[in-house]
Amino acid sequence: TYARFTIEDLEGSIECIAWQETLNKCRDCMKAGMVLLVSGTVEKQGERPTLMARDIYKLEDAPGKLVKTVHLILNAVGADEALLGSVQQVASMSAGEAGLVIHVRTMHMGTVILEAHPTMGVKPTRELLGQLRALLGEENVRMSTSKALEMAVVRNGQQDRVAGPV
Numbered sequence: 001t002y003a004r005f006t007i008e009d010l011e012g013s014i015e016c017i018a019w020q021e022t023l024n025k026c027r028d029c030m031k032a033g034m035v036l037l038v039s040g041t042v043e044k045q046g047e048r049p050t051l052m053a054r055d056i057y058k059l060e061d062a063p064g065k066l067v068k069t070v071h072l073i074l075n076a077v078g079a080d081e082a083l084l085g086s087v088q089q090v091a092s093m094s095a096g097e098a099g100l101v102i103h104v105r106t107m108h109m110g111t112v113i114l115e116a117h118p119t120m121g122v123k124p125t126r127e128l129l130g131q132l133r134a135l136l137g138e139e140n141v142r143m144s145t146s147k148a149l150e151m152a153v154v155r156n157g158q159q160d161r162v163a164g165p166v
Helices: 020-025 059-066 081-092 126-136
Strands: 002-008 013-019 036-044 049-058 069-075 095-105 111-115 141-144 152-155 158-161
Touching (some): 002 020, 013 020, 059 126, 069 126, 126 141
Parallel strands (some): 069 095
Antiparallel strands (some): 002 013, 036 049, 069 141, 152 158
């Protein structure tokens, strides 16, 4: 069993097919006019392409489903105990499965990267991200869809970024 429907955005529309397994995961979001994020594979058979839906989410639920790691960037200068306590309190109120990685910029050691214990995982909701951005600044809260960490290597006082999502 499958559903065939049309999705559209400001650029145009595309026919979409979702199999029963996909539909079962998103029953509450399949309503006319609902804003969705749909991922899948585009297939072209005939004149128009078709999107074979793999995942369908309400747009407001997408960060919680797709984000694997939340990255916080702190400057060692100015990161006092009160700020760190506030970050910890905000993060602990939004427990989830996304990893939490803290990048501490230091004056002499480059960037030190700390990965929080898995029990300190967060759910990257709009509220959590807003609170963290209010504490740290818009540019200092980032998200990635990968669990891979950025590695920092310091050579002769220069930082080299090896790989990662940040």
